[in-house]
Amino acid sequence: MAKKKRKKAVAPRLTRKQVSRAKREARQRKLLLIGSGVVAAILALVLAWGIYHDKVAVPNQxxxxxxxxxxxxxxxxxxxxxxxxxxxxxxxxxxxxxxxxxxxxxxxxxxxxxxxxxxxxxxxxxxxxxxxxxxVTPDEVQKRIEELIGYPYPPTPEPLPTLP
Incomplete structure (x- = not known):
C-alpha cells in the first residue's frame, strides 16, 4: 500500500468581516476586564475606608x-x-x-x-x-477599698512548709 500524503491543515483565511468582529470582541473583552478591575479597586477602597472610619477614626474622635x-x-x-x-x-x-x-x-x-x-x-x-x-499608691488604694468594704480580716497568710 502506498502512503497517502496528507495535506497540512491550513487555517482557513478569515474574511474582513470576521477579522473586524474578532478585533471588536477583543477590544470589548479588554474594556470589560479594565472596567471590572476599576470597579473592584473602587470597592476595595470603599471597604478599606469604611473599616478605617469605624475602627480608627470614630473611636479616636x-x-x-x-x-x-x-x-x-x-x-x-x-x-x-x-x-x-x-x-x-x-x-x-x-x-x-x-x-x-x-x-x-x-x-x-x-x-x-x-x-x-x-x-x-x-x-x-x-x-x-x-x-x-x-x-496615691496602690497600697493606699487597697487599704481604702478594704475600709469601704468593711474588710475585718487580715489577708490569708502564706502556708508554711510542713515538717516530714
Whole structure:
C-alpha cells in the first residue's frame, strides 16, 4: 500500500468581516476586564475606608475636651457599656429595682449624659490632683477599698512548709 500524503491543515483565511468582529470582541473583552478591575479597586477602597472610619477614626474622635484633654468616643462607649452591664446586674440582684433600672436602660440619652458627666468630673479631679501634686499608691488604694468594704480580716497568710 502506498502512503497517502496528507495535506497540512491550513487555517482557513478569515474574511474582513470576521477579522473586524474578532478585533471588536477583543477590544470589548479588554474594556470589560479594565472596567471590572476599576470597579473592584473602587470597592476595595470603599471597604478599606469604611473599616478605617469605624475602627480608627470614630473611636479616636473626642466627645468632649476637658481643659484641652480629650475624652475619646472609644472611652465613652466603653464606659457606657460598663454602666449598662452594671445596671443589668443590679436588676438581677435586686428584683425590686428592676423597674427603675429598666427606665434608665430605656433612656439612652439620660444614661449617656450621666456617663459623660462622670467622665468629665473624673478627668477634672485627676487634673487638679496632678496640678496639686497629689499621688496615691496602690497600697493606699487597697487599704481604702478594704475600709469601704468593711474588710475585718487580715489577708490569708502564706502556708508554711510542713515538717516530714
Amino acid at each position: 473626642p466627645v468632649v475636651l476637658v481643659n484641652g484633654e480629650p475624652i475619646t468616643t472609644a472611652e465613652f462607649q466603653k464606659q457606657v457599656v460598663y454602666r449598662r452591664m452594671n445596671l443589668i446586674e443590679q436588676a438581677r440582684a435586686l428584683p425590686q429595682l428592676a423597674d427603675q433600672v429598666r427606665q434608665q436602660l430605656d433612656s439612652p440619652l439620660v444614661l449617656g449624659q450621666q456617663v459623660l458627666t462622670d467622665l468629665i468630673e473624673e478627668r477634672i479631679i485627676r487634673q487638679e490632683a496632678t496640678r496639686r501634686g497629689i499621688t
